[in-house]
Amino acid sequence: MVQVHLWSGLRPLVDGREVVEVEGETVGQLLDNLVKDYPGLKPAIDKGVSISVDGQIIPKSRGVKVKDSSEVFLLQRLYAG
Amino acid sequence: MSKIHVTTKVNGDEVEYLCEPRETLLDCLRDHLDLTGAKEGCGTGDCGACSVTMDGRLVCSCLVLGAEAQGKEIATIEGMAEDGALHPLQRKFIEHAALQCGICTPGILVAAKSLLEKNPDPTETEMRYWLAGNLCRCTGYDKIIRAVMDAAAEMREAS
Amino acid sequence: MALDGPKQDFKYIGTRPERPDGWDKVTGKARFGADFSMPGMLHGAILRSPHAHAKIIKIDATKALALKGVKAVVTRADFPEGLEGEDWNIQENVMAGEKALYDGHAVAAVAATSQLIARDALKLIEVEYEVLPHVTDVDKAMAEDAPVIREGAADYSVPEGMHPNVVRYMESGRGDLEKGFAEADLVIEESFTTEAAHQGYIEPHACVANLGADGKGDLWCCTQGHWFVRQMCTAVLGLEATQLRVTPSEIGGGFGGKTTVFIDPVALALSRKAGRPVKLVMSRSEVLRATGPTASASMDIKMGMTKEGKITAASGTFRMQGGAFPGAPVDVTTMLAFANYDIEHVHHVGYDVMTNRPKQAAYRAPGAPMGAFATESVLDELCRGLGLDPIETRLKNAVKEGTPATFGPKFPPVGLIETLEEARAHPNYSVKLGPNQGRGVASGYWMNWGGETSASVAIGDDGSVQVSIGTVDIGGSRASMALMAAEAFGIPYENVRVSIADTGSLGINEPTHGSRATFASGLAIIEASREATRKLCQRAADKWGIDADAVTWEDGCAKPSGPNAGEFDPLTIAEIAAEMGSTGGPISGHHESTPDGFGGSFGTHVVDVEVDPETGRTTILRYLVVQDAGKAIHPAYVEGQFQGGAVQGIGWTLNEEYIYGEDGRLQNPIFLDYRVPVASDLPMIDTVIVEVPNPGHPYGVRGVGETGITPPLPAIANAVRDAIGVRMKKLPLTPPRVLAAIKARD
Secondary structure, three states, X not given: OEEEEOOHHHHHHHOOOOEEEEOOOEHHXXXXXXXXXXXXXXXXXXXXXXXXXXXXXXXXXXXXXXOOOOOEEEEEOOOOO | OOOEEEEEEEOOEEEEEEEXXXXXXXXXXXXXXXXOOOOOOOOOOOOOOOEEEEOOEEXXXXXXXXXXXXXXXXXXXXXXXXXXXXXXXXXXXXXXXOOOOOOOHHHHHHHHHHHHHHOXXXXXXXXXXXXXXOOOOOXXXXXXXXXXXXXXXXXXXXX | OOOOOOOOOOOOOOOOOOOOOHHHHHHOOOOEHHHOOOOOOEEEEEEEOXXXXXXXXXXXXXXXXXXXXXXXXXXXXXXOOOOOHHHHHHHHHHOOOOEEOOOOOEEEEEEEOOHXXXXXXXXXXXXXXXXXXXXXXXXXXXXXXXXXXXOOOOOOOOOOOOOOOEEEEEEEEEOXXXXXXXXXXXXXXXXXEEOOOEOOXXXXXXXXXXXXXXXXXXXXXXXXXXXXXXXXXXXXXXXXXXXXXXXXXXXXXXOOOOOOOOOHHHHHHHHHHHOOOEEEEOOHHHHHHHOOEOOEEEEEEEEEEOOOOOEEEEEEEEEEEOOOOOOOOHHHHHHHOOOOEOOOEEEEEEEEEOOOOOOOXXXXXXXXXXXXXXXXXXXXXXXXXXXXXXXXHHHHHEOOXXXXXXXXXXXXXXXXXXXXXXXXXXXXXXXXXXOOEEEEEEEEEEOOOOOOEEEEEEEOOOOOEEEEEOOOOOOOHHXXXXXXXXXXXXXXXXXXXXXXXXXXXXXXXXXXXXXXXHHHHHHHHHHHHHHHHHHHXXXXXXXXXXXXXXXXXXXXXXXXXXXXXXOOOOEEHHHHHHOHHHOOOOOEEEEEEOOOOOOOEEEEEEEEEEEOOOOOOEEEEEEEEEEEOOOOXXXXXXXXXXXXXXXXXXXXXXXXXXXXXXXXXXXXXXXOOOOOOOHHHOOOEEEEEEOOOOOOOOOOOOOOOOHHHOOHHHHHHHHHHHHHOOOOOEOOOOHHHHHHHHHHHO
């Protein structure tokens, strides 16, 4: 299971939890399983989020590999300037 | 709607065009003579992108009517390089990376040339005030000023 | 990718050759947006709302259509219905539907045989409006009695009970603020505002559109990203994506403002209706009234610090308006507001608010400068209150590799500390100041971007190299691209030609935005070049009759390598190229990806100002930019980005602002009144390039375009504070405002 850190605005959608655990070996699988296991997150993830894996911000690549030990944060959807 | 027949000299060549009374010299250069080197950045004389000289005087061609060019001598960026050789200002602009997007460059080059013809050895402050009518949004002017100073030094040495 | 870490020894990278397009740009030959024309071309013009908020009751174009030379009029009725999300927002912004939402909002457009006739025709279009109450200020737009711009625009994030103009709400942070503030020896709480500033590119938007009734079309335009233009135009007009080919002209500045569309779909609609090509060029006042400035902001900041200078807690509330549509970059503001520092207890709240202003567009580090203005100003007050040096204090709190960012994840290698140390060591930091003079310091960050990228290289029959990229050259990037190709092939810089391909010639490329072009297109060129050199090695191996693994590429030549390769004279790229038609055909390389290894760039600025006590005018005496470039490919253009960003920041701080009247109309829509910095306003802008390699790029590149506009706002405000003894909390610091502050002080 991968620990996914949520920004505080998302926490009310998952009973106040700061971190949720989901299965997944890629960013895409994590996002899909987050929606499946925590349906409260669906509107936010559908709207678009970015994710960081071990410090690298991943705006949209679903194929990036994730390990159980990876540091993973959901971030507001980012865009270029 | 009657158009005005204008005969003028642009970069040494005699040219003729028909223009509406409302058309600016900039419109005429760009639309009737296909000289698109002068740019319209504002249309109100604030940005200097359309700088040309008329009878040796630096003007914003967006503030001059096309009909006013009758019998005058106009010089534009297209006439600055002579016989295939760049003017020292043009060379120095490339050498000093004094342009980023390059839209203001023709106007600034025309304005800088006009300055150096009047004052071959301007101070940095004189240069900055002379070029204050030419907006550049990319460079912060640093490399432009350095390029003009370097070109001025080279031109003084050559003369 | 860069498995062994970025390359360190270079032959061409880091040199300063002349840009490949220099000659065209200094002789007036370069063709910008308005410099294109086509046979049979018509000229377009757009009628714009004089009201900030009004219902459109009726549009009657009968008289306009009767004018000799008028060939078509379009209104919203000429665009398809049923769009959703951002596609609808863009369509609504390029041509008003039921309501005009801001002063300058397009309501109809004309195509005629000349620009003068088109403009005359606009005056003959009769529009009946029902004027509605309007709001242009962010705080007023959130108030209970504010007029509603549009019901139902809010997304999931907005809690119940907020005004319908609040369309997104965000909250992020960690730790225990109460605990953190209790640990502080000094806590400061202040509120700040910044006004909207325009990107101010000198080239107004321009395009030539040619769209047939068969749905096939071409568009020539000045844009930062032609695939974005294609996607937006085809969505807004209901076309198939690849049936529209978009070719970018040279671009006269963008700074984020040319990553979207304003006139292009209108020109296409006019062309489709008239059956002829249509040229559309904006005037400066159209640019200022109806294209995207950045958002304006209203912010409350609270920070606590120990007497040793450690930040114990920080919180910020950020309210931003981005015009009559969702999209103010407050998400980035909340993310980056405190991102320079290692802070255990931190909290951010953000509101994205709609007003009757033009739809905001990206502007260099969108969202970052406003937040930095507020937070770096409070940090400066903390240093003053505790008698601490601003650089030492920043060093004490600065993030480095492994520090948990205020937005969550741990930082990869970053160069904030290095920029602070270079700033401290620079002579500017120890110049003695005179009366009415002050010094300010501030740091800033931009996380940069990768983005969809596709690039190709092809070998010419003489061994020269053609590079095709999809990121337009907005500031000399062709020189950097050619340098990277030269380095990868080991051939002279002059033997590389870089072209910007149209949308019909490469896969999708995101725009030149997010400080990504040199990073992402550069990475793609290096990878594509490596693919091509592998093929060149294969041809040499075939010729020598040895295994390709026994051939290496070095200095523009294939060479036998390894104990069993045998003795052969190296084959140059020109020798292999001369025979390629008979040895297997053309040789090229290609790379496409959405690279994620972009590394953020930190910068630190030091500025000295003098404030005239008689007039309140602030003069910049000296200005220093220190920024991390990872690896400077062409240092002169890196310095140029630093200098340009700083000067745009100077403008935003001292002069530039959108001024709306009581009637909701923009009062300063020309350059005379919207005053960007001119040469006589400024000193030289000193630069120091710091290079902390980005492990995510083969040569260590970090984007450098955007960070530079973030520190100037607070750095100058801090310098003015130092000079006059008063904290200015509202930008811009115009002479009347500064003078009033001096008078109130005395």
